[in-house]
Amino acid sequence: MRRTVFGAEHVTFRATVRAFIEAEVVPSFTRWFDDGLVPREFYYRLGELGILGLEVPVEYGGSGIDSYLHRAVLSEEIARAAVSFGGSSAHVSRCLPLLKDLATEAQRARWLPGFVTGETMFALAVAEPGTGMEAAGMRTTAPLSLDRTQYLLNGSKTFVTGGVHADRVIVCARTAPPRADDPTYGLSLLVVNTDAPGFRVGRALDTLGRKVSDTAELTFTDVRVPVTDRLGIADLGLNHLAAQLPHERLGIAVGAYAQAKAAIRFACLHTAQRSPATAFQTTKFELAACRAELDAIEAMVDRALHAHDRGELTAADAASVKLFCTETAGRIIDRSLQLHGGFGYLADSPIARLYADHRIDRIQAGTSEVLRTVIAADMGL
Incomplete structure (x- = not known):
């Protein structure tokens, strides 16, 4: 049966992506596979090709595509060659929807131009050692400072795709106590600069598959996060993730x-x-x-x-x-x-x-x- 979901622009995009993979990814993939991650420079190349900015609004340097179809083509071509684009998968598929839906205009202006070029790679950190994704057991905390201008982040996260190369990490942390009738309340999303004092990349995790996905553990020791770097509404972070x-x-x-x-x-x-x-x-x-x-x-x-x-x-x-x-x-x-x-x-x-x-x-x-x-x-x- 002939597929009707794709149009002429997707056919052209598919040809471009396939040629890029065959010329620049397949010849290097064995080395990346052995190293357990792609070179940081590879993300700049994805930025040059416009792959990181497909769904990013035009005013921030992206293509402004309001459809998932180009991303579907990309998934098919990556799988066709049995390769991987590393942590960029989380950068685009997990972090971009949060940034588009929740970021303020000022935050978008700060973060999205670098997102498109690969200069600012994002990762998402939710799961924790021992408790996984369970909200009730989340131990990473980030209480507000007395002057209410910053959060003080402490704790650890695991299974962070793109964690080693990330420049910014969206961290789900407890900023308020849970409610008796709602254990998910009190969790917020904080966009943490990986250069901040107290931020540390722990061990790279040796996963069964997805060897080049740059999966790591992260720890936070008194990491100061400005309130202006909170993503979305305070204490409703898990609702944002669920959406x-x-x-x-x-x-x-x-x-x-x-x-x-x-x-x-x-x-x-x-x-x-x-x-x-x-x-x-x-x-x-x-x-x-x-x-x-x-x-x-x-x-x-x-x-x-x-x-x-x-x-x-x-x-x-x-x-x-x-x-x-x-x-x-x-x-x-x-x-x-x-x-x-x-x-x-x-x-x-x-x-x-x-x-x-x-x-x-x-x-x-x-x-x-x-x-x-x-x-x-x-x-x-």
Whole structure:
């Protein structure tokens, strides 16, 4: 079936991105993979190409695109080559929506021009050692100073994508006690300068997949954050984060589709090269079954992309698309790896990278179990 979600401008953008990846990313990716992160200079290159500023308003140096479709094309092309753009994924997909929705005009003027060029890379720090994303257990604190001009930040965060290279980190910290009927109250979002005294990057985390995502632990010891660097309304930070979940879950679903599509591509290439493997009926049937499941994911993703651009993607919709796409993609990628035989078990093979990279998709931004709860609630169950 012919896809109708993309237009001529997306076809042109796809060709540009694919050429860039093949010329400048693929030749260097093995080294980046071994190092565990991309070079800091790579983000400047993404800025030059306009990739970091696709959805940033024109007045701040961006392209002002009010659609997720270009970002979807980018996800597909990155997965197609089984590479990664490092921590820029969090910079764009998790931090930019918060900045666009919550930043004041003065904050946008300070932060977004550097965001577009790659001079100011952002990361988001919410999870904590031992408690994860649980609001009730969040121990990072940031009480107001007596003169109410700054917050004093203390604590630690973990699983921070882009944490090593970040210039600014959006930190979720407790700025007031929780309410008896609302444990999420009292959490605020503070935009912390990584050059501030007391800010320290801890160990880089050795994750199963996404080896170049620059995932790190961060600690804060009496870090002073000006009140003017608070993002959004004081003490309602978790509400702000929750409002971004449909967007974030759509992005993960799009990425899962892209990875599944790439996995089938690699499986077809591998089996074709190992003739007469493709002559086996079982191999053909397995690839055909994967293709049929991919078609189902594609239809759901495209419908969700249309809904998102119309402003109609609900929280339950996003939960449903993420649940279905990540679970189905997991099966497709696993079966595609199986068709590689022992070659699929080599850590540096494209299919193995896809297999490891995808596994977090059923965990981040709401586990599959949490998503089922959201969908059930929407059903009145």
